[in-house]
Amino acid sequence: MSTTRTSSATSATAAASPDRTARSSRTARPTPRRLLAALALTPLLTACFAPSSEGGSDAEGGAGSGGRLRVALAVPPVQALSPYSNDATVLSKLSVAEGLTALDEDGVAAPALAKSWAQKNATTWTFELRKATFQDGTDVTAESVVNALDKAGAAETKPRVLSDVTLTAKADDADTVTLTTKTADPVLPLRLASPALGILSPKAYAKDGTVSPVGTGTGPFEIRKLTGKSKATLDRFDGYWGGKAKASGIDVTWIADGTARANALRGGDVDIAEWIPTAQAELLDQDTRREVPSVRTDSLVLNTRSGIFADASLRSAAREAVDGSALVDSVFGGYADPAEGLFGPAVPWAADSRVQVSGRASAAATADVKAKTKGKTLRLATYTNRAELPEAATVLQQQLEKAGFTVKQDVREYTQMEADLLAGKYDALVFSRVTLLDTGDAVAYLASDYMSDGVYNIAGLKDSAVDKAVEAAGEEGDTEQRRTKIMRAEAEILRTDAVVPLVHEKVVQGIGTDVEGVLLDPRERSLVDADTHLK
Structure with a gap:
């Protein structure tokens, strides 16, 4: 071995x-x-x-x-x-x-x-x-x-x-x-x-x-x-x-x-083969697969700047319709945990510091969803580089349609769609994101993805309370206080329903x-x- x-x-x-x-x-x-x-x-x-x-x-x-x-x-x-x-x-x-x-x-x-x-x-x-x-x-x-x-x-x-x-x-x-x-x-x-x-x-x-x-x-x-x-x-x-x-x-x-x-x-x-799809993991010999707890969270990112999800009540309806726990076994074969927030088990301090989310918009009822989106199609994007994501998108499509949305998927290789994602040409994205990639500190991820001027703000979120919360975390030098403020920022982001966390992945590497x-x-x-x- x-x-x-x-x-x-x-x-x-x-x-x-x-x-x-x-x-x-x-x-x-x-x-x-x-x-x-x-x-x-x-x-x-x-x-x-x-x-x-x-x-x-x-x-x-x-x-x-x-x-x-x-x-x-x-x-x-x-x-x-x-x-x-x-x-x-x-x-x-x-x-x-x-x-x-x-x-x-x-x-x-x-x-x-x-x-x-x-x-x-x-x-x-x-x-x-x-x-x-x-x-x-x-x-x-x-x-x-x-x-x-x-x-x-x-x-x-x-x-x-x-x-x-x-x-x-x-x-x-x-x-x-x-x-x-x-x-x-x-x-x-x-x-x-x-x-x-x-x-x-x-x-x-x-x-x-x-x-x-x-x-x-x-x-x-x-x-x-x-x-x-x-x-x-x-x-x-x-x-x-x-x-x-x-x-x-x-x-x-x-x-x-x-x-x-x-x-x-x-x-x-x-x-060596990285990122073995969960459907393939069990087909590998046991001594060639390695399961790694990951700081990767899969989420449904909603476009807040234009289109269907510029309406906060529709974002809230989508959040209530989506059930990430349904993906754990059906899509990820058990190689994931239901999401508790943006940060999962591989970030152990997050669970102890998590802040209750409050102040969300009221969710539109199914009839209201149908009325508000009449004649409009929810453009749901994901990419093929991670095999589980198209499968997850199909499950989410069914959940969203049950809530009154009309959904059409666009599934391509990530490199072919990144520019369109950043330009806000989709309503929603099934997205897999490493939350501690850049610095090992969560503030950089929160700033780039959810601040008004964030360079990777696919959700197009512009919310002053979010900006202030992320800035406060970034200015804090004490480790414990910094983590507390990071979790306050997480709560502010989740309040907007710009992102709906689905699962925290476990990565399988083939060796x-x-x-x-x-x-x-x-x-x-x-x-x-x-x-x-x-x-």
Whole structure:
């Protein structure tokens, strides 16, 4: 049986799969990966953190001697693996690019390209860089870090992680960067761990604003070739500061169809297949499937800016009509929990801090729904990249029609519909969302998806009470108080019925029996690293 490692923010994750041996995803790299200290979310933090050594060697377990890994990923690239799109997580999953910081197994900021940092005051932080080299052979310097962060802040489509902060970077000397925020940002080290803020070499940034990670990252694996939206070839980067990877490279294939991904694993065509559909999970051998509690919540997102659901009473009627618990067994085969809110069991503090929702609009009765929507069709969208979502949409369509709506589905690959979703061309979306992806802190997700100026506000929500609640959470530096305010913001968002949480997913990853060291990450930002290899 393969040995896998868990990157987790919860104790529950350690028991995600009873038939595997769990090791920390931050302990097996050639360099020490467990922190010497943890970064607390306090506004006056002054401590610095550093790993105990700079790198490893091939002497550890024969590192650097393995063969190539074959990996099947689910969502094809949207923008040629630009870090400013959802493609950023691919760069993280495959250990191509790194930020100044990373998240450890507890969701705490850990050293990455920055070996240490200190907070000077509420808005100023200083980061000391480790000695590292870009995959094009140039050195990582303070100037190159400033360049990368400046480019991210000036991007035409700003990364979601920067949606609620104004960041200024300055090179103090060759190895020291000072970052200043317009207002206090107590979670800045967490923010810098976002895959969207990976540091690439200056050659990655073209004058036309495009960004290419091909041969420009700092991680243990270097992209050598990207073939459209179907394949990528990665080789081991022997100049990696953390020591040579155990695998010699990675051959990536994007397979949008979940059944095809499962078949590729069963047939021996790939060694790792992510996001195995629940209908296929039981068809895999028990020793090739790994169940991972996920911070992913599936919801029905309603378009509040135009169309049918601009009417709050119709949104409330849709919320009352929808029963997410019906999806747990019928669609997800038991690999999900009924949703209690935006945050589920993989975010254990949420349940203890949840705030009762009040002030919702009265729901339109069935007769009123039919009268208000007469001659109008509810355009229900979802995407094929996750096999369960079209099935869920069919169940939800039946529930909504019973409540008086006339429903028509539009089901396509996500990359084909993202622009239309953001433009508000649908009434509702069956949506699967990782709630702690960008920073490991929920505020960035709430800000990007539900604030009036959010860059990923598919619901088109503009609500002053929501904006104030999210802003209050973002300004809070005390950990417990921050979480309390996050849950108050969740209640304000749910009050609007702009989103109806359905289920909290459990992810099934397919891993061949001859593979060791795969990262099982509830945040879905890690998969393969320097320690992942074939036996």
